[in-house]
Amino acid sequence: MTWVVWRQHRGQLFTGTAILAVFAVLILITGLQMASQYHSMMASCTASHDCDDFNFTLGNPVMTELVTLTTGVPAIMGLFWGAPLVARELETGTSQFMWMQSVTRRRWLTVKLAWILAATAAWGGAIGGLVTWWAGPINALNNGRFIRGQFDVQGIVPIGYALFAVALGIAAGILLRRTLPALAATLAVFAAVRLGIANFVRAHYLPAVTTIYSYTGRGFTPAGSAWIFANGTVGPNGVMYTPNSPGQLGQLEINGMGLNGLPASCNSLASGAHPNFGRVLACAASHGYRGFFTYQPASRFWAFQGIETGIFVLLGAAVLRIAAFALLRRDA
Amino acid sequence: MSAVVKTRGLSKQYRAVAALRDCTITVPVGRISALIGPNGAGKTSLLRLLAGLALPTAGDVSVLGTAPRQDPAFLADIGFLAQEIPLYRRMSAADHILMGAHLNPRWDAASVRQRLDGLKIPLRQPTGTLSGGQRAQVALALTLAKRPRLLLLDEPVAALDPLARRNFLATMADAVAAGGLTVMLSSHLVADIERVCDHLIQLSASRVQLCGDIDELLASHKVLVGPRKDTGPIERAHSVVQVTRTPRQTTLLIRQGGPVIDPAFEASDVSLEELVLGYMSKDGTGDSARPFPEWLTAVGGDQ
Numbered sequence: 001m002t003w004v005v006w007r008q009h010r011g012q013l014f015t016g017t018a019i020l021a022v023f024a025v026l027i028l029i030t031g032l033q034m035a036s037q038y039h040s041m042m043a044s045c046t047a048s049h050d051c052d053d054f055n056f057t058l059g060n061p062v063m064t065e066l067v068t069l070t071t072g073v074p075a076i077m078g079l080f081w082g083a084p085l086v087a088r089e090l091e092t093g094t095s096q097f098m099w100m101q102s103v104t105r106r107r108w109l110t111v112k113l114a115w116i117l118a119a120t121a122a123w124g125g126a127i128g129g130l131v132t133w134w135a136g137p138i139n140a141l142n143n144g145r146f147i148r149g150q151f152d153v154q155g156i157v158p159i160g161y162a163l164f165a166v167a168l169g170i171a172a173g174i175l176l177r178r179t180l181p182a183l184a185a186t187l188a189v190f191a192a193v194r195l196g197i198a199n200f201v202r203a204h205y206l207p208a209v210t211t212i213y214s215y216t217g218r219g220f221t222p223a224g225s226a227w228i229f230a231n232g233t234v235g236p237n238g239v240m241y242t243p244n245s246p247g248q249l250g251q252l253e254i255n256g257m258g259l260n261g262l263p264a265s266c267n268s269l270a271s272g273a274h275p276n277f278g279r280v281l282a283c284a285a286s287h288g289y290r291g292f293f294t295y296q297p298a299s300r301f302w303a304f305q306g307i308e309t310g311i312f313v314l315l316g317a318a319v320l321r322i323a324a325f326a327l328l329r330r331d332a
Numbered sequence: 333m334s335a336v337v338k339t340r341g342l343s344k345q346y347r348a349v350a351a352l353r354d355c356t357i358t359v360p361v362g363r364i365s366a367l368i369g370p371n372g373a374g375k376t377s378l379l380r381l382l383a384g385l386a387l388p389t390a391g392d393v394s395v396l397g398t399a400p401r402q403d404p405a406f407l408a409d410i411g412f413l414a415q416e417i418p419l420y421r422r423m424s425a426a427d428h429i430l431m432g433a434h435l436n437p438r439w440d441a442a443s444v445r446q447r448l449d450g451l452k453i454p455l456r457q458p459t460g461t462l463s464g465g466q467r468a469q470v471a472l473a474l475t476l477a478k479r480p481r482l483l484l485l486d487e488p489v490a491a492l493d494p495l496a497r498r499n500f501l502a503t504m505a506d507a508v509a510a511g512g513l514t515v516m517l518s519s520h521l522v523a524d525i526e527r528v529c530d531h532l533i534q535l536s537a538s539r540v541q542l543c544g545d546i547d548e549l550l551a552s553h554k555v556l557v558g559p560r561k562d563t564g565p566i567e568r569a570h571s572v573v574q575v576t577r578t579p580r581q582t583t584l585l586i587r588q589g590g591p592v593i594d595p596a597f598e599a600s601d602v603s604l605e606e607l608v609l610g611y612m613s614k615d616g617t618g619d620s621a622r623p624f625p626e627w628l629t630a631v632g633g634d635q
Contacts, residue, residue, distance in 0.1 A: 003434045007427065008420075093418035097428075097471075100383065101435035102408035102478070328402075331386040 001103055001111040009116070012081060016123060024130055030063045031134040038137035058137055067134065070153045073127055074161035075190050077120055082169020083182040085116060086327070090177045106328055113170065113320065117163060124162030128155060139225065146227040146301055148198055155302065160309030160316075165190050167316030171323035197311065203229065203296070205307045210294045215285035224298030231295075236288030263287050334361045335394075336482055336514040337382060342391035344377045351377035353538045355391070359516060359531060363545070364508055366525040367518035368608060369535035375518040376415065378535070379484045382516070383412040396481055408437050411480030415487045417471045421460030425453065425470045429477070436478050444473040447503060465496030472500060476507050483507070485517035489524060497521075501528045522605045532604075534611050541611040546604065553607055556584040558597035566594060574610040585610035 006013075037058060045051040086109075089095040099105055132154045139145045145154055152161075168190055172182040208229055213220035222228060232242035266283035296304065337359040344352040352374040359365045367375045380386040381393055384400030384407075393399060396409050419428060425448055433439045448455055453466045462470065468488060475483065483504070489497040505528050507513055516533075519525055525532070532549060534542040542549060553573070556566065560582050563575065570586040577583075585602065586592075592599045602610075 001435065004431050007423075007431060092421070093414065093416040094420050095418070096385070096412075096414040096416065097418040097420070097474075098435075099385065100407065100410065100412040100475075101432065102404045102437055103435050104402040104404060104407065106402065107404075331380070 001107060002115065004098075005112055005115045013119065016081075016119070020123060020126055023127065026063065026066070027130045027134045030059060031130075031136075034059045034134070034137050038140065058141070067131055067153060068149060070127055070131055070158070071149070074124060074158060074165040075187060075194075077123065077162050078165025078169040078186045078190055079183050081116060081120060082166035083173045083186050084179050085112065085170045085173060087173030087177060087179040087182045090173070091179055109324060109327060113324075116166060116170070120162045120166040121159050124159040125156070128153070128158030131158075144225050144227075146225045146296065146298060146304070151202075151227075151301075151304070152198065155305040156309045157305055157312070160312035161194065164193070164312040164316040164319075167320045171319040174323040174327045193315065197308070201311075202304065202308060203227075205304055206296065206300060208294050208296055210292055212290050212292045214290055215281040220291065220293065222293050222295045222297060225301065226298045227296040229294045229296075231291070231293045233284070234290045234292050240292060262289070335359065336361050336363075336396060337516065338394045339381075340392045342378075342381060342393050343389050344374070344381060344386060345389040350538050352381070352535075355535075355540050357533050357540055357543045359514060359533075360545075361514050362508070362511075363531035364505070364515045364517070364529045365531035365533055366529035366546075367516055367533050367535065368520070368522075368525065369518075369541075370612065373535040374538045375535055376486050378533075379412065379486050379516065379518060382482075383410055383484050385412070404437070408478065409481045411475040411478050411483040413471055413475045413483075413485045413488055415490065417464075417467050417491075419459040419467060419471055419474075422458050424456050424458055425474075426455045428459070428470070428474055429455075432474055432477055438479045440477045440479055444477045447473040447476075451499060464491045465493060465500075468492055468496070468500060469503070472503060476503070481512060481514065483513060483515040483517075485515065487518050487520070489519060489521065497524060504528070522608055526604050532608075534608060536612060542607075549607060550602060550604065553585060553587055553602045553610075554592060554599045555602050555606060556582075556586060556592060556594075556597040556599050558582055558584075558594070561596065566592075566597070569593075574613055 042051065086095070089098065098108060135145065135150065135154055139154075144150060151157070165186065169182065169186040172185040172189070173179065176182045176185060211220060211222070212234055230240075230242050232240055234240050262280070262284055266280055266287065269280045269283055335358045337357065339358075340356050342352060342355040343350065355374070355378060367378065369375055377386065381388055382395050382400060384395075384402065396406070398406060400406065400410075423431075425444070429441050429444050432444075433441055445455065448470060451466070451469055453462065453469060459467055459470055468491065472485075472488065475485075485504070488504075489500055492500060501524060504515060504517075508515055517529070530546055532542060532544065532546050533540060558581065560577060560580060563572070563582060563584060566572065566584060566586065570589040570592075572584055572586050574585040575582065584597070585606065
């Protein structure tokens with residue numbers, strides 16, 4: 001059966017390998033360039049002691065765009081590897097040839113799924129790994145690998161997305177029995193689930209951390225590539241002001257605190273031709289105002305990667321289970 | 333005990349449509365059984381139930397002593413060739429032979445090559461580029477290479493020209509002659525059935541009308557031709573399959589319940605075609621004088 005899977009899908013394997021190889025070469029070349037650029041910039045700014053203010057721009061924009069586009073790779077795998085896997089056999093009737101050989105439908109499906117999903121995990125892992133390596137210098141500058149867009153193409157989540165997309169494609173093909181509708185269903189459901197989870201679920205994997213800090217000290221910024229949800233000011237009454245708190249948007253904002261929220265004596269320091277933010281903050285602090293950040297710490301990056309990957313792997317397993325049940329139970 | 337296929341009260345329902353109703357048949361070992369009936373009579377459904385590709389709604393089915401099931405040993409014994417002649421169009425016959433070798437415990441690759449060479453069918457060409465007849469031959473050769481004990485063929489010759497049809501049936505008959513093989517094939521074409529089959533199952537409107545060895549069926553039926561008169565006595569003595577009345581004479585197709593004693597009627601042997609047509613017109617309205625049904629001349633497949 002393994003040989004048969006190889007014989008049937010070796011074309012797809014060659015195409016997939018070729019595309020991956022081209023991508024790897026591009027990533028390697030630009031990644032090495034970017035790394036050396038990063039090292040020389042770091043060396044020069046360390047020499048002049050201005051790394052904190054240094055304005056880094058790394059890599060070239062075309063490559064950055066290409067890397068962003070790898071968000072779509074799992075969907076493409078779902079469409080090209082997943083959806084036709086069973087649907088095309090049902091559509092062209094070749095399932096009737098296959099299912100009358102001395103191999104049970106269960107075994108046929110199991111072996112096919114095992115190899116396709118293994119290849120999917122390998123490809124998803126390879127692309128995720130290459131991008132993660134490539135983005136190393138960018139990550140080192142704390143340019144936010146936790147934020148949406150970068151989180152989605154790095155680490156291990158591409159494996160989870162790819163497995164889910166391919167599983168979804170296979171399941172849609174089994175349930176709809178035709179390739180084209182299966183393609184459409186795969187794309188629609190995958191996009192909906194991906195966007196839904198990224199926008200509405202991911203932020204809640206672990207309860208966010210809120211750090212309140214004093215304006216009189218050295219201030220506070222979450223370390224590393226934290227995922228910052230909100231930052232602003234906590235009033236003496238415990239009310240949290242953020243730049244979007246209604247009624248708090250003055251012409252000038254300090255840490256999200258609208259000046260309207262401040263006592264008049266502090267506010268007067270902010271008006272005039274030369275407002276002095278340091279004095280405004282000190283005044284606010286003396287009235288009991290403090291700053292706050294609500295965020296997911298950078299240290300949770302891998303926990304979030306693991307949770308998100310787990311969710312997609314489980315979703316993929318669930319749709320495959322339903323589809324396999326349908327395929328093995330109903331008439332062939 | 334020598335029955336390869338035995339069903340009792342077998343029924344298959346697809347939502348509101350009954351594809352097969354109360355089907356009770358027996359096919360002894362070594363027969364080439366013709367499954368005949370108009371389009372939609374349930375031939376494909378019966379073959380798929382026997383192959384285990386469909387599950388019965390009711391009734392019992394036993395194939396080679398067991399219920400059809402998803403089991404490598406059972407599957408190895410069954411050769412099923414669907415009407416669509418399913419082959420991977422981009423793969424060659426040689427590719428299919430290699431696949432079969434990986435998928436079956438018994439696999440006679442040499443026999444496929446030999447058959448296809450004999451028919452001058454290219455082994456290395458994608459099957460999608462072969463003619464319909466060549467594809468059917470490739471599919472049959474592959475099905476036979478499994479060395480099945482029961483071969484189920486769904487309208488295998490429907491798409492073939494007369495010469496290809498003859499080759500196909502000859503290939504099949506050779507395989508049966510080699511022994512250990514029982515065949516059920518559905519067909520529209522009485523001439524082909526007459527040439528190769530020795531057993532007949534007739535389906536009409538999802539029901540079995542006839543099942544038995546062709547010789548016995550022919551021997552037990554007679555055509556009676558006589559004057560137009562009351563046929564009551566005959567109907568009481570025999571079972572009448574079909575009555576055709578013209579102003580002058582009456583023609584009856586009967587299944588004999590004993591000797592025909594009415595001297596007014598002349599008894600003659602029935603041909604397979606008359607028999608099949610008689611039973612075909614038995615179903616439905618009972619209007620036995622209608623012309624030959626269209627299906628007899630139709631060559632297309634069930635859709």
